[in-house]
Amino acid sequence: MKDPGESGDVSTIKVLLVDDQELLRQGLRKMLEIEDGIEVVGEAADGAEALLVAAECHPDVALVDARMPRMNGVELISRLSARHPGVAAIVLSTFDEDDYIFGALRGGAVGYLLKDCTPEELVDAVRRAGRGETVLASPVAARLVAELRRTPAEPSVPRDAERLSAREAQVARLIATGASNREIAARLLITEGTVKNHVSSLLRKYGLRDRTRLALHLKHTPEP
Template sequence: MTEARVLICDAQELMRSGLRMVVDGQPDLTVVGEAGDGCTAVEQALALRPDLVLMEVRLPQLDGITAAEQIRTALPGTHVLILTMCDRDEYAYAALRAGASGFLVKDAPAAELLVALRSVLRGDKVIAPSVTRRLIDRYVTGAAAPLADARLDVLSDREREVLSLVARGLNNAEIAGKLFLGETTVKTHVARILTKLRLRDRIQAVVMAYESGLVRPGG
C-alpha cells in the first residue's frame, strides 16, 4: 500500500506531536516533516513535496493562509487542509480563496480528522459543519463584497448554466442528466469555466457563483 505523505505545520509542539501520533498510526498515512512557522512550512513543502499539508492559520513569521497559497501555487498537486482552533468565517473564506482543500477546527475528533484527510487526498473538499451555514449566509446577506458581474461575461450561456448547477452541489453525472448532455461534455464545460475564470477548483467556482449573485441558496 502506498502511503500518503503528510506535512504538519503548527506553532505548538504539543499539537504537532498529537497530530503526528494520529496520522502515523494509520497504515495509509505517514508524516514526512513538521514546521512551527509559516516560512518553514513553505520551505519544507518545497523540499519534501508532500501529498497533503496540515496547516494552522496562526503561525509565526508567515500566516497559514499565505503559506497555503504559496504552497498551492508552487505545488498544485499538493493538497492543503487548514486546521485551527477558531472557526471564524473569514478564516474559512480566506482558506478557500487561497486554494486550500478544506477547513477543519482542532476540536474535531481524531476519527473526523482522518476522514477529512482521506477525503482531501481523494480530491474532495471539506468544510467544518459549524462554518458551512454561516459561510453561505454571507453571500445571501451580502456581507461578502460581490465580485463584478462582468467577470462572468467570459462564459457562454451553457457554461453559466453548468456553473449554477455546480454551485448547487450537483456532480458531473447529475448535471449531465439535468441538461441532457454527456458526462464528458460536462467535464469539458467545467474545465473551461475554471480556466476562463482563473479558478483552481470547483469549490472556488462555487464561491464565485454565490459572490457574483449568479445563484443564491434556495433560488
C-alpha cells in the same frame, strides 16, 4: 478507524504537519501514522519553514494552523497554491474568524476544520482532501454560505464567447452534486488529470478562484 478505501489498493496520502506547537504536531503524527494509506512525511513550526519542507517532501495534503509566527496559515496557503498547486491544504485551527476562513479559502485551501473535531473527522478529512474533495466543518460551511448570500451574485452562466463544452457541462453538473475528481473521472471514463483541466477551465469561464466557490455556485444556479 482504518478505512483506506473499498479495494485497499490505493496510493499512500503523504501529509505535512504545520503548527507552531510541537506537542500538537506529535499528537497528530501519532494519530495519523496508525492509519492505513496515510504517511506523515514532514513537519514545520511556521509557514516559512513549511515552504522549504514541502519542496523536499512533496506532500499530498498539508494540515496548517491558522496562527503561526513569521508566516501565518493564510499567507502560507497562498504561497503553497502558487508554488505547489498539487498540495491540498486544510486549515486546522482553534479560530473560526472570518478573516482566517475566507482568507484561507480564497488562497486555495480545500478545507477548514476546527481543533475540537474528532480524530475520525480529521482522518476522513485527510482522505477526502487526498481525493480532491472539499472539507469544511459545519460552522465554517454555514458561515461560507451566509457570506456568499450577502455578496453580489456571480453571472449564472458564462459569457457567450465562453460557453461550456458538452464535457465541461457534464463535469459541472457532477461538481454541483459534490463529486470528487476521482468520482467524476470514474463516471465519465476519463482521467483525473483531464477532470482537473476541465475544473480549471470552468473556474476561468465563471470567473471564480477556487473549487469551493465553484461547487456552491453551480449548486445554486441553473444547469449549464
